[in-house]
Structures are given as structure tokens and as C-alpha cells.
């Protein structure tokens with residue numbers, strides 16, 4: 001067992017973990033952060049995406065011990081109390097989900113994308129989210145949601 005210290009959604013944890021434990025299982029099984037789903041477990045689908053030290057990471061492709069000393073943000077840390085994050089609200093208002101399984105990863109990946117490109121085109125969104133798969137194939141509304149989220153986060157008008 002290895003002792004790690006990690007901050008998740010603003011709360012510091014110090015835990016003993018097996019060196020082979022994946023970050024996604026640490027988040028879900030140890031911390032109860034079940035808002036981060038496991039889709040493929042093979043780093044293909046992006047459902048498990050979180051922000052690791054501010055950047056997008058597939059948490060099934062990261063060992064918990066690799067997150068030692070890091071700051072992790074999951075979908076569960078986005079809302080401010082009862083107030084959704086603008087990107088969460090945008091997915092709701094633009095119907096950017098069907099079954100919802102991919103949604104946490106889509107939202108976290110979108111937030112990473114906006115760090116480099118705060119006003120992404122449809123093409124840039126499709127390219128930026130290509131590591132996140134939606135089995136329901138609701139990509140049109142997902143792209144629209146990200147554009148609206150970007151607009152709401154910046155106060156800009158969305159361009160057609």
C-alpha cells in the first residue's frame with residue numbers, strides 16, 4: 001500500500017491505496033464520487049474524464065498513486081451549491097444528453113477545451129471532444145451545448 005495525498009473537488013484526502021488502483025476506482029469506490037462513470041475501462045470512451053491539475057485526463061488511464069499531490073476536479077465539484085456550473089446548465093438547456101452516461105466526461109473535456117479556446121467553432125469542439133464517445137450519438141446537441149456553455153461562461157453572444 002502507498003499513502004497518497006490528493007485534493008478532490010476542493011477537499012483534501014490522505015489515503016492508503018494499492019499501487020495498481022486506477023484513479024477512477026479510487027474516486028468512485030473510495031471517495032463515493034460515482035458521478036464519474038466507467039465506460040470502457042480501456043481509455044477509449046472518455047466517460048471517466050476529470051480535470052487533473054486543471055487539465056483533462058481519463059481517470060481510467062491514471063493510477064491513483066500518479067495523482068499523489070494533485071488537484072482533481074470531477075463533475076461533482078462543478079456546481080456551486082444548488083447553482084449549476086454554466087456548462088452543466090448549457091447541457092441541460094440544449095438537451096446535450098440522452099442517457100447521460102457520457103455527459104460528465106463531455107462536460108469536463110469541454111471545460112479543458114475552453115481553456116485553450118474560449119470561443120471554439122463547431123469544428124474545434126468536434127475535434128476537441130473526439131476522445132469522448134457518445135453511444136447515443138447525440139453529438140449535434142453536445143456541440144450546441146458546448147457552444148452555449150462557452151458563451152455563458154464568457155458573456156459573449158454565440159455566433160451562428
Ligand code: FES
Nearest residue numbers: 039040041046060
Ligand atoms: S472509462 Fe475511461 S476512457 Fe472509457
Ligand code: FES
Nearest residue numbers: 098102134135136
Ligand atoms: S448521452 Fe448516452 S452515451 Fe452520450
